[in-house]
Amino acid sequence: MNRSADIHFNSDGVPVSNHFDDIYFSVDSGIDESEYVFLQQNGLPDAFKSLPSHYEFVVTETGFGTGLNFLLCWQAFIEHAPRDCRLVFVSFEKFPLSREQLEQAYEALPSLRALCEQLLAVYPAGDEGCHRLLLADGRVTLDLWVGDIEQQLPHFVTQAQGQVDRWFLDGFAPTKNPQMWQSFLFSAMAATAHQGTRYATFTAAGVVKRGLQGAGFTVAKVKGFGRKRDMLCGAFEATDAPQKAALKTEPVAIIGGGIAAACLSLALQRRGVNVTVTSRGVTDAASGNPQGAVYPLLHAEKTPLSQFYLHAFSTAVSAYLPWREQHWFPTGVLQPAFNEQRQQRFEKVAAGLYDPQTVSLQPAGDTAAGLEIGTTALHYARAGWLRPATMVKELFNKADINVDISDRPQVDMQQKTVIAAGHCSGDIVAALSGQKLSINPVRGQITQVEATDATASLKQVLCYKGYMVPADNGLHCIGATFNRGDDSSDIRADDDSENLASLKDCAQQPWANDLTIISQRASVRATTPNHQPMIGRVQDNLYVFSGLGSRGLTAAPLLAEILAAQLSGGLQPLATDALERLQPR
Numbered sequence: 001m002n003r004s005a006d007i008h009f010n011s012d013g014v015p016v017s018n019h020f021d022d023i024y025f026s027v028d029s030g031i032d033e034s035e036y037v038f039l040q041q042n043g044l045p046d047a048f049k050s051l052p053s054h055y056e057f058v059v060t061e062t063g064f065g066t067g068l069n070f071l072l073c074w075q076a077f078i079e080h081a082p083r084d085c086r087l088v089f090v091s092f093e094k095f096p097l098s099r100e101q102l103e104q105a106y107e108a109l110p111s112l113r114a115l116c117e118q119l120l121a122v123y124p125a126g127d128e129g130c131h132r133l134l135l136a137d138g139r140v141t142l143d144l145w146v147g148d149i150e151q152q153l154p155h156f157v158t159q160a161q162g163q164v165d166r167w168f169l170d171g172f173a174p175t176k177n178p179q180m181w182q183s184f185l186f187s188a189m190a191a192t193a194h195q196g197t198r199y200a201t202f203t204a205a206g207v208v209k210r211g212l213q214g215a216g217f218t219v220a221k222v223k224g225f226g227r228k229r230d231m232l233c234g235a236f237e238a239t240d241a242p243q244k245a246a247l248k249t250e251p252v253a254i255i256g257g258g259i260a261a262a263c264l265s266l267a268l269q270r271r272g273v274n275v276t277v278t279s280r281g282v283t284d285a286a287s288g289n290p291q292g293a294v295y296p297l298l299h300a301e302k303t304p305l306s307q308f309y310l311h312a313f314s315t316a317v318s319a320y321l322p323w324r325e326q327h328w329f330p331t332g333v334l335q336p337a338f339n340e341q342r343q344q345r346f347e348k349v350a351a352g353l354y355d356p357q358t359v360s361l362q363p364a365g366d367t368a369a370g371l372e373i374g375t376t377a378l379h380y381a382r383a384g385w386l387r388p389a390t391m392v393k394e395l396f397n398k399a400d401i402n403v404d405i406s407d408r409p410q411v412d413m414q415q416k417t418v419i420a421a422g423h424c425s426g427d428i429v430a431a432l433s434g435q436k437l438s439i440n441p442v443r444g445q446i447t448q449v450e451a452t453d454a455t456a457s458l459k460q461v462l463c464y465k466g467y468m469v470p471a472d473n474g475l476h477c478i479g480a481t482f483n484r485g486d487d488s489s490d491i492r493a494d495d496d497s498e499n500l501a502s503l504k505d506c507a508q509q510p511w512a513n514d515l516t517i518i519s520q521r522a523s524v525r526a527t528t529p530n531h532q533p534m535i536g537r538v539q540d541n542l543y544v545f546s547g548l549g550s551r552g553l554t555a556a557p558l559l560a561e562i563l564a565a566q567l568s569g570g571l572q573p574l575a576t577d578a579l580e581r582l583q584p585r
């Protein structure tokens with residue numbers, strides 16, 4: 001479903017909602033108004049200056065719109081908060097602006113250009129649910145919950161009890177948008193507030209005032225911005241209000257040297273947790289391929305797995321952004337419909353189930369691939385390919401981790417330990433706890449071939465039964481075989497033949513013939529019966545991060561955020577049922 005915003009731009013370049021007949025920000029003083037109403041009347045940025053060590057400051061907003069409030073809050077946080085604190089800005093949006101609409105809106109905000117560009121680079125498509133975006137080197141996190149706030153808020157409330165520091169009550173005026181200003185909102189505010197939580201809103205409507213008072217908030221009417229007479233602000237003063245819990249920063253040991261361990265190390269390091277990592281090697285297993293595809297797995301029906309990967313993909317795009325054009329190449333991914341059955345399925349996928357900015361149908365004859373592919377194809381415009389082997393090392397470096405090399409790591413069960421050992425995780429967990437997890441090995445081999453004059457012009461990743469990645473230093477990675485139950489990493493000539501035959505059969509193009517093999521690499525995936533990754537607590541102090549299957553490069557950054565939140569406290573960026581499906585079993 002495409003539910004992007006129905007807006008026009010007025011003669012001052014300010015976006016106006018046709019649906020609500022209201023403007024997104026004030027024409028001549030949008031920034032000043034937002035700073036006055038949402039920051040100043042919420043005690044910001046003053047409160048940022050005196051945050052305790054490693055504090056996760058949570059702001060929740062109703063109505064993301066252009067993100068102006070977010071951009072200003074981000075700017076103030078970076079300027080005033082201690083270096084080791086993080087801002088988690090949560091916002092709900094039913095009608096997300098498209099990237100093009102945002103770009104146009106930002107023309108009216110030249111002083112915020114640098115932040116606007118960073119946000120645009122990771123801005124997700126408008127698919128429903130929580131998109132966690134990592135910005136400003138991980139100091140600022142945006143959890144953008146797409147969908148009607150009344151439906152999305154309950155998912156957030158279960159994760160956020162006692163955690164929200166500030167509420168920004170935006171959304172259009174209660175007279176124009178009464179649906180948003182109802183008791184569900186005020187109860188959610190109370191359920192997520194702690195002692196000292198504050199809020200501010202531009203409106204002084206009686207319905208809002210009464211709702212806030214009824215939920216346990218004080219209500220002060222203060223002078224509104226500019227010509228506006230008054231607005232409301234206040235604090236949570238319920239007698240049984242909880243204290244906000246500090247993040248737990250006791251040390252965590254991780255076993256593993258792949259993308260899971262690397263992403264988790266960085267996520268924990270950003271939360272002030274001291275991490276040690278021990279592994280048989282670094283990028284010695286599945287995460288050591290020279291190239292890999294990063295794109296969401298989308299079914300022709302809305303499935304929990306597709307939902308998970310939509311959100312994981314958003315986080316991955318933001319997590320890898322600092323390495324764009326170094327080790328992360330968002331070239332786009334094409335899935336050609338090489339047969340009739342696929343053609344029908346792909347038409348369903350592109351028929352409105354997902355935002356067209358996530359996936360669309362590219363007609364046969366389109367030249368965007370750079371190579372003749374001869375059929376229609378699904379096009380994932382924001383997807384691309386990664387150099388996993390170098391990315392893992394970059395992530396460990398960024399987290400300041402030196403991996404201890406050992407294949408018999410000592411595990412101290414007095415300390416929190418995460419087993420992120422790919423397909424070996426099940427055996428390690430069983431040895432430590434006696435618990436048997438359903439993690440199954442699936443062997444795979446990739447084949448590197450020399451780029452030819454024809455294939456060198458491939459611009460996007462081609463994904464069919466296997467995949468072919470644009471040439472990197474004259475070599476294409478062609479993947480990958482898939483042998484269930486096989487956990488060996490020996491090199492097999494038959495597997496190279498299978499990879500090349502699969503490309504040839506699917507492509508049916510002259511450029512796919514007679515490719516010269518240069519090298520190959522075999523390793524083992526870790527899969528689970530429900531195809532979902534597996535993360536979380538197995539028993540006291542023992543956690544697992546495995547089951548990343550064939551999509552670990554897309555899934556790992558979001559999973560690391562979730563597991564880091566489970567280990568240290570803080571907000572988990574996923575609906576409760578989605579978290580439940582990731583539980584170790």
Ligand SMILES: Cc1cc2nc3c(=O)[nH]c(=O)nc-3n(C[C@H](O)[C@H](O)[C@H](O)COP(=O)(O)OP(=O)(O)OC[C@H]3O[C@@H](n4cnc5c(N)ncnc54)[C@H](O)[C@@H]3O)c2cc1C
Pocket residue numbers: 255256257258259260261278279280281282283284285286287288289291292293294406407408409420421422423424425428443444445446467479480481522523524525526545546547548549550551552553554555
């Ligand atoms: C051929 C192939 C192609 C793939 N292509 C893609 C792709 O294009 N896109 C994509 O997203 N995904 C792809 N995948 C999947 C992806 O590679 C994995 O999901 C991901 O790398 C898993 O990362 P990990 O960190 O969980 O495990 P791994 O990378 O397997 O790391 C496990 C680590 O644990 C360590 N370890 C294991 N046992 C022990 C022990 N007893 N003691 C100490 N250390 C131990 C290992 O040494 C290793 O460092 C592919 C996988 C294969 C096999």
Ligand SMILES: C[S@@+](CC[C@H](N)C(=O)[O-])C[C@H]1O[C@@H](n2cnc3c(N)ncnc32)[C@H](O)[C@@H]1O
Pocket residue numbers: 005023024025061062063064065066067068069070092093094095096147148149150170171172177179180
């Ligand atoms: C005034 S705009 C918000 C401005 C925004 N905070 C900014 O900084 O640009 C109000 C937003 O609330 C969104 N909205 C309205 N009703 C909603 C609902 N029921 N659920 C979620 N979002 C809603 C609108 O689509 C719009 O983007």
